[in-house]
Amino acid sequence: MAALIEAIHIKRKSVFELEDVPYTCLDAEITTPTARGGQTLVRLKMRNLLTSAVFEKTFKAGDKFKEPDLNFVDASYLYSDGEGSHFLDQDSFETLTLTGDMVGNALDYLIEGALLQLYMYNGNPIGLQLPIFVELDVTYAEPGLRGDSSSGSGTKMARLETGLELRVPLFIKEGEKIKVSTENRDFAGRA
Structure with a gap:
């Protein structure tokens, strides 16, 4: 038999099964009432792993979920x-x-x-x-013009081998390999 997980023990990135559907927890917030006899509630922001739908739902601390297969x-x-x-x-x-x-x-x-x-x-x-970072080749980078860094931005647009476009520092050139964060689509450094 699959193990049961109480709602109060579900943390960010935990996976659990509700009504025969697997979910992953994106955020968990525990609310403890100040009045005696009040129930502790757990508000979960969760993603349905089959449909990718994201929603929030509140459970009692003692509600139990199955561990998904x-x-x-x-x-x-x-x-x-x-x-x-x-x-x-x-x-x-x-x-x-x-x-x-x-x-x-x-x-x-x-x-x-x-x-x-x-x-x-x-x-x-x-x-x-996906891994947290991936290494991709720069196939096109706008030319960095002298004095561009004085505006404070110090970045330019670049296109990567997958077609992804993002802002990179002025010193990045075509043909270089860079690290990209898959969580926020940002430049993370040279590879």
Whole structure:
């Protein structure tokens, strides 16, 4: 039997199952009443791992949730086509396919051979977990003009090999490899 998790023990990034659907916790807020006999409440901001819908719901501290049958599988990105995005399971060498909705904007960070983790729920792939940083080549960078740094911004637009466009420091040139944060789509340094 799957272990049960009380609502009060659910923290950020925890996964749990509610009404046979897996969720991940984005934020948890515990409210303790000041009056005697009042119940401690837990407000969870949670993401449905099947549909990616995000919502908030309040539970009693003692409400129990099942642990989902959720596994992480190491995989590498192969390619995308009309059927979806295809990944190679690094253990079984099986090809796993995710739909466009499951992948979301992750294609902005994926190049052929990129390693990541896939969520598997009841044996089926339902989503992916990108690494915190990825290294990508700069295919185009606006020229940095002398005196640009005096305005205080000190950045320019650059396009990466995946088509992602972001602001980078003036010293970044075409052909360089940079680190990009997958959480906030920002330049994180030279690779």
